[in-house]
Amino acid sequence: MEWRGVSVGVLYGKHRKMARGAARDLLSDADTLRTVRAARAVLRQVGARFVDLGLADDPRSTLALLVCRPPAVVLNVCDAPLGDSALEPALPAFLERLGIPYTGSPPGALAFCRDKPAVKACLRRAHVPTPAWVVVPPRRRPPRWTALPAIVKPATEDASCGIDRRSVVASPAELRDRIAHVHRRYRQPALVERFVDGRELNISLVGGRTPRVLPFGEIDFSAMPPDRPAIVTFEAKWMAGRVEDRGTRPIPARALPRETRAALRAHALAAWRLTGCRDYARVDVRLDARGRPFVLEVNANPDLGPEAGLARAWSRAGGDWPGLLLHVLSLARRRAPRAT
């Protein structure tokens, strides 16, 4: 596809405040700035015109720019407009209204994937295995939950916000405290899940209606100190060099039985289809002690950065990051409404 002279709007967050949660949650957004810089370099190389759509705490000038001088296509890497992940679906909804094609999932899929319990219920109905769970809304009594250890997460956050080593609870008292913590800090229901104690795999998908399933990634927990749970916490994901970062090394998936591989592939494709993901997505999975897979979550619009899991999977399939970026942008551009 020809890119020379094509205007590409890059929509990302540059807010300085978060709507809720911990102040450090901003770190996950700082990372998208690196993605934007890398995208800018690629676009320059192919002769496209980079249009900066950084959304600040006051978004008016950026939104006005979209209305008055719409770019040919938008790269949407804004997952928390105004520091609020709940607003993620609002931008694509706005772009649809303006008739501007944009990368990634449509508003409905973004809204759905944020709601982890709703996605889990949908997966279960479709016989895609997901860990047993219960949802505890604020001010509700903690459930009678006996499967310990368990993991407690905010029901509708992502990027490991609200996930740290105390998320894994081993006693009813710890469970109660952690549920209260999620209610207080994240002002939303807590999702309590059976802890799946085994390998963790990431399955990246890229493409149109029937996406390509890229070679699986795995998290190597072997350098995690034994007193910390083998999970991908916020510190692991966003604080480079910390103990939990070093303890969660992303690697190409190690050997898997052929049936497991086939099951994972089928589950990832089913998850993509059931949630309505588009262009690119990543499905997080764990295997239990017996090697049975369980889908943890479906990430619509996962981190598209050159160092993220999706890019690593793409490179295992033989592609480079500029190729991934332009492929995703081409998928979006093909959806451009034809001039009449």
Ligand SMILES: Nc1ncnc2c1ncn2[C@@H]1O[C@H](COP(=O)(O)OP(=O)(O)O)[C@@H](O)[C@H]1O
């Ligand atoms: N049921 C579970 N059993 C074991 N580990 C889990 C479970 N749920 C989440 N985790 C761990 O927590 C991490 C983050 O959880 P996830 O549901 O993927 O949320 P996020 O949207 O923050 O990535 C996972 O990568 C995994 O390491």
Ligand SMILES: [Mg+2]
């Ligand atoms: Mg995840």
